[in-house]
Amino acid sequence: MGKVLVVTSGKGGVGKTTSTAALGAALARGGENVVVIDFDVGLRNLDLVMGAERRVVFDLINVVQGDAKLAQALIRDKRIDTLSLLPASQTRDKDALTIEGVDKVIAELKEKFDWVICDSPAGIERGALLAMRNADLAVVVTNPEVSSVRDSDRIIGMLDSKTLKAERGERIEKFLLVTRYDPQRAARNEMLKVEDVLEILSIPLLGIIPESEEVLKASNVGAPVTLNNPNSAPSKAYFDAARRLKGETVEVVVPMDRKGFMGRLFGRRVA
Amino acid sequence: MSLFDIFRKRTTAPVARDRLQVLLAHERSVIGKSDLIAVLQEEILAVIARHISVDRDAVQIKLDRGASFSTLEIDVEVPLDAKMKKPATGAGVPASV
Ligand SMILES: Nc1ncnc2c1ncn2[C@@H]1O[C@H](COP(=O)(O)OP(=O)(O)OP(=O)(O)O)[C@@H](O)[C@H]1O
Ligand SMILES: [Mg+2]
Numbered sequence: 001m002g003k004v005l006v007v008t009s010g011k012g013g014v015g016k017t018t019s020t021a022a023l024g025a026a027l028a029r030g031g032e033n034v035v036v037i038d039f040d041v042g043l044r045n046l047d048l049v050m051g052a053e054r055r056v057v058f059d060l061i062n063v064v065q066g067d068a069k070l071a072q073a074l075i076r077d078k079r080i081d082t083l084s085l086l087p088a089s090q091t092r093d094k095d096a097l098t099i100e101g102v103d104k105v106i107a108e109l110k111e112k113f114d115w116v117i118c119d120s121p122a123g124i125e126r127g128a129l130l131a132m133r134n135a136d137l138a139v140v141v142t143n144p145e146v147s148s149v150r151d152s153d154r155i156i157g158m159l160d161s162k163t164l165k166a167e168r169g170e171r172i173e174k175f176l177l178v179t180r181y182d183p184q185r186a187a188r189n190e191m192l193k194v195e196d197v198l199e200i201l202s203i204p205l206l207g208i209i210p211e212s213e214e215v216l217k218a219s220n221v222g223a224p225v226t227l228n229n230p231n232s233a234p235s236k237a238y239f240d241a242a243r244r245l246k247g248e249t250v251e252v253v254v255p256m257d258r259k260g261f262m263g264r265l266f267g268r269r270v271a
Numbered sequence: 272m273s274l275f276d277i278f279r280k281r282t283t284a285p286v287a288r289d290r291l292q293v294l295l296a297h298e299r300s301v302i303g304k305s306d307l308i309a310v311l312q313e314e315i316l317a318v319i320a321r322h323i324s325v326d327r328d329a330v331q332i333k334l335d336r337g338a339s340f341s342t343l344e345i346d347v348e349v350p351l352d353a354k355m356k357k358p359a360t361g362a363g364v365p366a367s368v
Contacts, residue, residue, distance in 0.1 A: 053294050054327055057320040072320065090298060220283035222290060 002033075002110040005117045005245070006135040008159070010151030012122030014143045015179035018215055018225065020119035021049045022235070023139070025224035026242035028083035032114045035074065038088035039131035040121040041097060047087045050077065051222025061089040064101030070108055079227055084113070097130055106134040124154060132163050137173040137245070139206060143180045144192040152176075152201055175206035177241060182211045183254055207241030208254045209234050233257040297327075308332055311343070319347060 007020045017040075024036040037060065038046035047053045052075050058068035063086070070086075077083035086109075089096070109116045120131035132138065138159050142152045156174060165172045178194050185191040198205055210233050218228035226235045233255040240250045316330045331346040 048290070048294070051290075053290065057316055057325075057327055068317075068321070217283045220287035222286075 002113045002116050003136045004106060004110065004134045005115060005137045005139060006120055006132040006159075007117060007139045007141060008120040008128060008132055008155050009122065009141040009148070010124055010128075010155040011143075011148045014141050014148055015177075015209070015215075016122075016141050017045050017049055017119050018219070019139065019141055019177060019179060019209070019238070020046060020117055021224035022226045022238040023242050023245070024115070024117050025077075025080065025083055026226045026235075026239045027115050027117075027245070028077070028080045029226070029230075030242065030246070031082065032246075033082050033112070034115045034117065035084045035086060035109055035113045036117045036119060037086040037109075038119050039127055040119065041088045041092065041094035041127060042090065043121065044088035044090050046119050047075075047085060048222060049219050050085050050224060052077070052085050052087070053222070056087045059087045059089040059092075060105065061092045061096045063105055064097055070105065079223070094127055097127075099130070099133070102130050103134060124158060128155075129158070129162055132159060135159070135163055135172060136165065137175070139175050139177050139245075140201070140203065141177050141179055142197060142201070144178055144186070144194065144197055146192070149192065149197055149200060156201060156203060174203045175244075176201055176203050177206045177209065179209040180211045181208050181254065183256065205252055206244055207237050208252060209237045209241075210254055210256065212257055214257065308334055315345060315347075323349060325350065 007016045007023070009016050017038075020036050024034045028034040036046060036050070038044045039060070040046070041061065044059075047056050055075050058073035060073070062068040063070050063073045073086055075085045075087065077085065086105075106116060116134075118131045118135065121127040140152050140155060140159075142148050159172050159174055160166050163172050176198065178197060181194070182191060186193060194205070194208055212232060212234045214229050214232040215225050215234055218225040221228060225232065226238050229235055230239070236255040240252070243250050312330060312332045315332065316325075316327060319325055319330060325348070329348040329350075331348075333344040333346070335342045335344065
C-alpha cells in the first residue's frame, strides 16, 4: 500500500510544482514506484515541468467522471519508467472534481504505486482541500519571507483539521521544505533565517532548496531538475529531501552551485 | 554543426519558446471550444486513445472548404508498436475497477 504525499503551501508561486516534479523523480530514481498528480485544475503546469504536455489525452477529471480509465490517463515518464503523471484538466470546470471521485482515484493509485504525490493548487479553497484530503504526509513548501510563512501556518492548521487522517483523530506527518533560499541574502540578514522559520512553524525540516538558475533551465526543457542536472545544488538538496521522506537520517546542508566569474566577483565585494 | 547549433544547444530558452508555441497554439484553439476543428480534434483523439497508445500530435485534422462541399481530412499516425488497449467503457459509464 503506497503513501500519499501532498505538496502544499497556501501561497502561490513558492515552488510546489517544481518540488513535486523534483521529489517525484528523485524517489523514482531510487527505485520507488511514483505517480505525481496535478490538482491545479484549469492552471495545470506539472505536465509542462515534466515535459509531458504533448502526451496529455485524458486527465484527472476524465477519470473521476468515468470517461476514461486510470490506466489510460496515466502518462509514463520517458526517462524513468517508475515515474508516472496524472495530469489535471486545462479546460474543464474545477467543480467537476468530486470528493468521492478523488477518493476512489487515490485509493486505486495507492494499490499501484509506492508514492502518490499530489501537487496542490495555491490557496485554501476547495482545490487545495481536495489535494490534501487523502494525504498521509505533507510537504509544506515555504519561502523565507513573511507572507509565505504566514500562509504556511494557515495550511498547517488545515492539514491538522481538514484531512481524512485528522478527521479520524490520527496525526498527519508534516515537513517543512524551504525553497528559493538565497545564502548570500541570508548572510546579509535580508532574509528570514531557516531557524526562525522552523521555530515559528515548529514542524520538522525536510530540506533547504537554494535559489538556482538550474530550476529555470530544467523547466525550459521540460525535465524535473533532479533529472536534468542531478549534480546541481537544488538537485542535491532535493535528493537529500527524498531520502528523508523515506525515513533516512541525512544531515541538512545547503548545497551551493559553483560560482561563475561574476558570482565570485560579486561574492567578494559583499563579503 | 554550425556555430548557431552550438549556441542553441547551450541555451534552454529557445527550447522553452518552441514548446510553448506548440502547446499554446493548441490550447488557445481548445479553450472556449468555439472552434469546430478543435472540438473534433479532441473527441477523435479521445476515441483513438481509448484503443491505442498515441501522443496528442498523432492526430491531425484539416477542414478544406470547397465551393459545393468541404472535406474533413483526419490523419492519424499509428506507431509501429501500437498496442491494442483493453476495451474501455464509453463516455458517461463509470469505469469498473
Ligand atoms: N529553487 C528555485 N530557484 C529558482 N527558481 C525557482 C526555485 N523554485 C521554484 N522556482 C521558480 O519559481 C516559480 C514558481 O515555481 P512553481 O511553479 O514550482 O511554484 P508553485 O508553488 O507550484 O506555483 P503555483 O502556486 O502557481 O502552483 C517558477 O518560475 C520556478 O521556476
Ligand atoms: Mg504549481
